[in-house]
Amino acid sequence: MSEITYRDPLFIxxxxxxxxxxxxxxxxxxxxIPSELDLAEMYGVSRLTIRTAIDALVYEGLLRRIQGKGAYVTEPKLNYSPEVFGGFRQNVNGKNIRFxxxxxxxxxxxxDTSFSHILGIEPEDDIYYIKRLCYTDGVPFMLNKLYIPCRLLPQFDEIDLNVFQPYEVYSMYGLNVRTVEQKLDLAYLHHTDCNKLGIDPGIAVMCFExxxxxxxxxxxxxxxxxxxxDMCNYSIRFQQSPRS
Structure with missing residues (x-):
């Protein structure tokens, strides 16, 4: 009880x-964490107060509710900082993470016209379409869709993308990426893709284009x-150029 005062709302x-x-x-x-009932008894407050506090931490991504089991502490979020070429793995700041x-x-x-203008090719030119599910420490955290001009990667079908990451493959072919245009948005996935990621339908995800x-x-x-x-956040660093 020594941790609780009456200066701020109890749930805060x-x-x-x-x-x-x-x-x-x-x-x-x-x-x-302890159950709502145990926490209510521990701090001498109502279960509604405890539930409101837990809901706030669930919203922040620090806790995750599992029906019938309680509120679990989540793993620290991956911090994605797009300052290095090489794909998501190379841009995530975190130690001892198994991708x-x-x-x-x-x-x-x-x-088709859907991707020809983006890739600078003709609509009838072939592209590879790859859909991957990416994991950290065995937990699915990202669904990745790739579109690559076939003419750039002959014999690409023979390469196992479960072993090699796309940027590793590009290096094998002598394709050295020099610029990356990136856009961040929110998106909602089809329920089948939500199931693959282990999230409830209707929950927004971050979309990196x-x-x-x-x-x-x-x-x-x-x-x-x-x-x-709930597993990833995004940060970017700006640096002011020296004035001449």
Whole structure:
């Protein structure tokens, strides 16, 4: 009770107490916090106050409710900082993170007008379409869709994208990406893709839309990546140029 005063609304104080226990490691990732009833008795407040505090932490992504089991502490979010070429893996700041991916679909198809103008090719030219599910420590966190001109990657069908990342493949072919155009937006996925990511339908995800180009402006790849907001955040650094 010494942690609770009457200076601020009780649910805010409870929220901050739980937050501090998460940040200190007293409530480690992957474990449940005490039940609403136990917390209410511990701090001498109503279950509604506890529920409101927990709801706020769920909204922030620090906790995740699992029906019938309680509220679990989530893993720290991956921080995506797009300052290095090389795809999502190279731009995520975090130590001891095990990345993996699984190819869900891979085929060659005409670019059509949907992608020909983006990739700078003719509508009848073939492109590779690859759909991958990406994992961190075995947990799905991103759905990735790639569109690549076939003429740039002969014998691409023989390369296992469960082993090699796309940017590694580009290097194998001597394709050195020099510029990346990126746009960040929110998106809603079809319920089948939500199931693959392990999220409820109707929850917004972060959508990273990227076009990667060579020195001469040739588009190597157009991609759309849908990342879980409860597992990833986005940061970018600006630096002011010295005044002459």
């Amino acid at each position: 104080q409870i929220r901050e107490v739980i937050r501090s226990k998460i940040e200190s490691g007293e409530y480690p990732p992957g474990t449940t 993996s991916s699984k190819v869900l679909y891979k085929t060659a198809r005409p670019a 990227c076009t990667s180009r060579l020195q001469d402006g040739t588009a190597v790849e157009y991609s759309k990546s849908y990342a879980r907001g």
